[in-house]
Amino acid sequence: MSYNWAAYDSATSCVKMPKGMTNLMAYLLKRYAYSRSMGICNCRSVNGGTSRSHHSECRAGDWGIPTGAGGSYRPELGDPVVELLGPHGKRLGLDHLILNRRIYSARSPNGRYYSGRHPHYNHAHIGINSAGAKRLTMATLIDVLGDVGAGIPLPPGDDEDMEKYITEQQKNLNAAGFKGANGRVLTVDGIYGANTAYAEASRDKAAAADGGSIPHKHPISGETGVAG
Numbered sequence: 001m002s003y004n005w006a007a008y009d010s011a012t013s014c015v016k017m018p019k020g021m022t023n024l025m026a027y028l029l030k031r032y033a034y035s036r037s038m039g040i041c042n043c044r045s046v047n048g049g050t051s052r053s054h055h056s057e058c059r060a061g062d063w064g065i066p067t068g069a070g071g072s073y074r075p076e077l078g079d080p081v082v083e084l085l086g087p088h089g090k091r092l093g094l095d096h097l098i099l100n101r102r103i104y105s106a107r108s109p110n111g112r113y114y115s116g117r118h119p120h121y122n123h124a125h126i127g128i129n130s131a132g133a134k135r136l137t138m139a140t141l142i143d144v145l146g147d148v149g150a151g152i153p154l155p156p157g158d159d160e161d162m163e164k165y166i167t168e169q170q171k172n173l174n175a176a177g178f179k180g181a182n183g184r185v186l187t188v189d190g191i192y193g194a195n196t197a198y199a200e201a202s203r204d205k206a207a208a209a210d211g212g213s214i215p216h217k218h219p220i221s222g223e224t225g226v227a228g
C-alpha cells in the first residue's frame with residue numbers, strides 16, 4: 001500500500017481552525033468505538049523557535065487507543081487508522097501522522113522513524129493543513145473514507161487493557177485540571193464512570209474552544225514547512 005499526504009503546513013500562530021480536525025476526530029471516534037479523543041486545540045505547546053505544534057491552530061488531533069502490557073503498542077487497534085487515512089492524505093489535507101514511533105508525511109509517505117520523546121503507542125497524532133482545517137466536513141469524510149458503520153468495539157477479553165487505558169486517561173485529565181461532575185479531582189481507578197465521562201466531555205469542549213490537554217510536545221524535524 002502506498003500512501004500520500006498533503007505538503008507539510010507549519011503552524012505559526014494560535015489562530016483557531018477547529019472545524020476540520022473536530023470533524024475528523026468525530027468520524028474516527030464513531031468508526032472505532034474503542035478510541036477516545038485526547039485533545040485537539042492547545043495554544044501553549046510551542047516547539048521552540050517560530051514553529052509551533054499543529055495543536056496551536058487546532059490542526060492536530062490526538063486519537064487515543066488502549067495500550068497492551070507495559071504500555072506497548074497494539075497494532076490491531078492503531079494500524080487501521082493509518083491504513084484508512086494513508087491512501088487519502090492529500091485529498092483530506094492531512095499533512096502528517098505520528099504513531100508507533102513512526103511519522104508519515106509527504107517526505108516519507110510510508111513512514112520513517114520518529115525520534116520525539118513520546119513514542120505514540122497510546123495515540124496517533126494526526127495533522128491537517130490549513131485548507132483542510134477550514135473546510136473538511138463530515139460529509140466529505142464519509143464520501144472519501146466510507147460510512148462509520150456501527151462502531152468497531154474493543155476486541156473481547158480486553159477488559160484489563162481498557163482499565164489501564166482509562167487509568168491513564170484519568171491521570172491525564174487530572175494533570176490537565178479537568179474535574180468530575182462532582183467538582184472534584186478524578187479518582188484514578190480505571191473505571192469509566194460519570195465523573196470521568198464528565199471530565200472528558202469538559203476537555204473536549206475546551207479543546208473545541210481553546211485550552212486542550214495535550215500532555216506532551218510533538219517535536220518534528222526535517223519537514224519543509226509551508227507558511228501559513
Ligand SMILES: [Zn+2]
Nearest residue numbers: 060061062125
Ligand atoms: Zn498531538
Ligand SMILES: [Zn+2]
Nearest residue numbers: 062120125218
Ligand atoms: Zn502526540
